[in-house]
Amino acid sequence: MRLPLKTEYACQVLAQLAARYDLPGVQQVDDLAVAEHLSPNYLVQILTTLRQAGIVISRRGKKGGYVLARHPMEISLAEIAIAMEGEMLIESSPGNKGQSASRVRDAWVRANEALMDECRIITLADMMPLPQEGVDWVI
Secondary structure, X not given: OOOOHHHHHHHHHHHXXXXXXXXXXXXXXXXXXXXXXXXXXXXXXXXXXXXXXXXXXXXOOXXXXXXXXXXXXXXXXXXXXXXXXXXXXXXXXXXXXXXXHHHHHHHHHHHHHHHHHHHHHOEHHHHOOOOOOOOOOOO
């Protein structure tokens, strides 16, 4: 299984916001994009989805930017995944009516539930980048 890039990038930018949670002010898209080597335009799309999900708060204007809506320990990987991809990370097509189709679907549902249980435990605090010696944060 492959994690969608949009969800992976969402986790990366949120980890950056988590690392800056205690700093005053907002974080600008360009600074976040540089820190994670992402396209600012694509990052805006991701941040818009995260804002609609209530994970980040945006401030408009020349000095505008983004901050986390809650403490990094209160935002789980499951919440991020659901915001970006919907309720199930693993989807099985309900269209097949073969003899084993329902049991195969059930197996994937169980696997998804186990994965989501683990994702509920992991928070943004667990994903924050560690400061590197001699490297200043992009602020």
